[in-house]
Amino acid sequence: MTTIEHRFGPYGGQYVPETLMPALTELEEAWLAAREDPGFRSELDALLRDYVGRPSPLYLAARLSEQAGHTIYLKREDLNHTGAHKINNALGQALLAKRMGKRRIIAETGAGQHGVAAATACALLDLECVVYMGTEDMRRQKPNVDRMGLLGARVEPVEAGARTLKEAVSAAIRDWVTNVRTTHYIIGSCVGPAPYPALVRDLQRVIGDEARAQVLEAAGRLPQRVIACVGGGSNSIGVFTPFVGDGDVELVGVEAAGEGLDTGRHGAPLTVGGLPGVLHGSFSAIMQDEDGQILEAHSISAGLDYPGTGPEHAWLRDSGRARYVAVTDAEALAAFATTARLEGIIPALESAHALAFALAGEFSELDLVCLSGRGDKDLEEALGHMGHQ
């Protein structure tokens, strides 16, 4: 491919202050060159193999399968270095920043997984790193805050709004507007202005490329369903992309229904399907009021606590290629506990949403679930909620 998509159907675009436009052009040109450059590719691939531990295993979850009544394979992104899929993107973008001559990195984080991944990549590649994080998320994800500090990153607390991921992204973009000449913004999901949604997808599709080959090898067939959680949607777009051409494979994105879709306290813009709009530089499915003010999302999992979503997901939904559903906080917590007890795997609360849907009883012959991250970071939050039940 020699171009980078700016639009996915009607979605995407570049709704940002003029100050950033030249940087987006520079980034697009740099990525076009880098992804065709065998030297860059082999440097990244070597790091993914030797440092991240790729390929991540595909694991037949026998006891979960028994409980669900159908076969469930887990794509074990939780076994990556730093414990989530986020490192695939962070390493790729940090290498790209170095190639562009930018020595200062900024990132936003919700659950802290992307912040840790960015801080890790920056430590490895000797880059300065500043991570914006809402103070509510800093409270919920304290171990990751400590990790980032240890890795040499500066965590900038964000006090605006609900003090979660949305405000952290806004703060990072404002930093970028100010420091764009020296700074690269490693956005953590397939959101933001073009070329970010395509760039992040390109860097995350390694999940699906591996998983597709692995499931063919292990099961001798393609899955009936590929299931992944969707906040901004980077692990899901990464695992979906290589399966998009396989018409018989159903792609299911699982959003956060929070306290229930009818309560308004959720993070499920794709499932609810209201008027699309512009958030953080792209036109996509968002949560907004009738005046176009962005609403606060709610989810027990900080990584899904976001009122927007990647534009490519909005298009996969509208074009009918993928289906989007939502799982409540309580259902995710139940799947979190079940997976721990049956498989000895503590999933991230984000990934527990995908697991909850796989376990929900819809007929399937074979599910491939992206276990996007591990749940160590969530213990305090999850145990606190489970104690209340």
Added chain:
Amino acid sequence: MTGVERIAEAFESARANGRRAALMPYMMGGFPDLETSRRIGLAYAGAGADLVELGVPFSDPLADGPVIHAAGTAALRAGTTLDHVLEVARALAPEVALVVMCYSNVILARGIERFADALVQAGASGVIVPDLPIEEAAEMLGVCDRRGLALVPLVAPTTPDERLGLIGARARGFVYTVSLTGTTGERASVDGGLAGVIARAAAHTEVPVAVGFGIATPEQAAAAADAGAEGVIIGSRLVRAAGEAEDPVADVGELVREFSVALRQSAAGVG
């Protein structure tokens, strides 16, 4: 008279009145409250504003620094809507040329045509959309042009010449030149490269070049005029006064008068 014509006239009369640059104070609609914001706008007009920039509060203003962000948040918390801000516009438009500053999503939620119609009905002359670069602006420009409403584009110090050409050719009313690489907010001094930025912008457009972001004192406003600006936009300094002062209307009126004096021809050698 169309909005485009009224803006041109405002720049003309500023020149005719001995102004080195048109004075364009910014205000946040609905801040500190709706009625006070209306009176602030009238105070701007009474104190010598040539144009007034009227901000529509938005939940996620990516181009704004902390002062204007906080003002927008406060206005939204107090229940301010686009229609409320348009009421303020209706009250101010007879007194002074008005340019509305509004983020993309508020416009899309209303619908581009309905939004533009509402602006025209309220008497606004133009609109600035800080997150709508030319790549995304074609439909909005067509809608505005059909109504004589000026879609005022922004250019930044980072904008390369070929983009300046594209933007300058599509500019209506004036070109809003961002004086610095950053968000809105007061700065200690005007960027040293400002004259170069203004000259580059002016070379690529037929309309006047105004400067904003970071201009907080009469001296900085005069420096911007010295650097070739045909209009000077004062934002955060005034919004801060609107939020902090005991009598915000009197206070912002006094501040605008000081800026007004600084932009007089005769002030050139004094300040």
